[in-house]
Amino acid sequence: MKKSFALVFTNIILFFLIGCSATPYAKQKINGVSFVSSRDTLLQTHIDPVLRIQASHAAVMPFAFVRDKNNPELIFNTERQWYGERYQGAKQYIESLHASKIKVMLKPHIWIWKGVFTGDMHMNTEEEWLVFEKSYEEYILLYAQLAQDTGVELFCVGTELYNFTNERQQFWDQLIDKVRNVYTGKITYAENWDKVDKVHFWQELDYIGADAYFPISEQKTPSVAEAREGWQVHKKLLKDLAEKYNRPVLFTEFGYRSADYSGKEPWASDRYDGAMNSESQKNLYEATFEEFWNEPWFAGGFVWKWFHDHKRSASEENNRFTPQGKPAEDVLLKWYSRM
Incomplete structure (x- = not known):
């Protein structure tokens, strides 16, 4: 009798220790690429390079557009958009990727004319907010x-929209509920690196999504060790978030340009006329993988960015974000094949 009681008591203690654990656990790493929407249909020749690096996931990104950050008119799914940016193209991309056993995150984006940052979006009146919210809800629910x-396998309810999420919290709470009523898979939201700790609804989602352009080095060509050291303060913030909300962290975007000082302001996407620096990009990739991919609370991520025409992208000498045809692509293969 005493042994039975002890066994039951031990099981109860274990249940509470495990069930009340503050550190989430990601069962399987998401090894992803962010597929750039193009004018063309997605062919097997476009998918084969993704299979070669052993990526498990790809982000498919339909777009909507607004004229400026204060304009409530949201334009989406029109014939004026590129094929991959609208509904029919996203559907074809998803079906083609699934046919090759690649899982998908569907990740709608807003583009503001002249490249204005979406996180600064702000309507001028309540009426304009309501107009914008109506069209955004239609966009997301579509x-x-x-x-x-x-x-x-994974749906993202928005990308880098901090002002919108912060100022219109009630709208976002009900939007997430409506998405759950339509879609039965996992859900995340992609917040910019500097606001990821200020999102109010992480508890309602399955992953804490970070577009992970954290500044980690001011060196022209940082070493792996220097870049890893630069990650430490940001890594603590992300781990604390994971424990606070009991949700794994997912890098909904991560990556670096193959340029000098690319760890200083990794978010910068303006055209840079300096020399190509593939060593810097490679070291920053390696440091990111070494710091995060073995952490149990970390769910993986989607490299920014991957063009459908791999042969053309790999042959171009450029200092842009893509790892295609650069040493950073070998880093992807090394880590994605491990996981």
């Missing part, structure tokens, strides 16, 4: 339904 219909 693609949530597509995600459900095509069996997408």
Whole structure:
């Protein structure tokens, strides 16, 4: 009798220790690429290079557009957009990737004319907010339904929209509920690196999504060790978030340009006329993988960015974000094949 009681008591203690653990656990790493929407249909020749680096996931990114950060008119799914940016193209991309056993995150984006940052979006009046919210909800629910219909594994309810999420919290709470009613898979949201700790609804989602352009080095060509050291303060913030909300952290975007000082302001996407520095990009990739990919609370990420025409991208001498045809692509293969 005493042994039975002791066994039951031990099991109860274990249940509470495990069930109340503050550190989430990601069962499987998401080894992803961010597929750039193009004018063309997605062919097997475009997918084969993704398979070669052993990526498990790809982000498919339909776009909506606004004229400026204060304009409530949201334009999406029109014939004026590139094929990959609208519904039919996203559907074809998803089906083609699934046919090759690549899982998908469907990740709608807003683009503001002249490259204005979406996190600064702010409507001038309550009436304008309501107009914008109506069209944004239609946009998101259109693609949530597509995600459900095509069996997408992960859906992202928005990308880098801090002012919108912060100022219109009630709208976002009900939007997430509506997405859950349409789509039965996992859900995340992609917040910019400097606001990821200020999102109010992480508890309602399955992953804490960070577009992980954290500044980690001011060196022209940082070593792996220097870049790893630069990650420490940001890594603590992310781990603390994971424990606070009991949700794994997912890098909804991460990457670096193959340029000098690319760890200083990794978010910078303006055209840079300096020399190509593939060593800097490679070291920053390696440091990121070494710091995060073995952490149990970390779910993986999606490299920014991957063009469908791999042969052309790999042959171009450029200092842009893509790792294609650069030493950073070998880093991807090394780590993605391990996980």
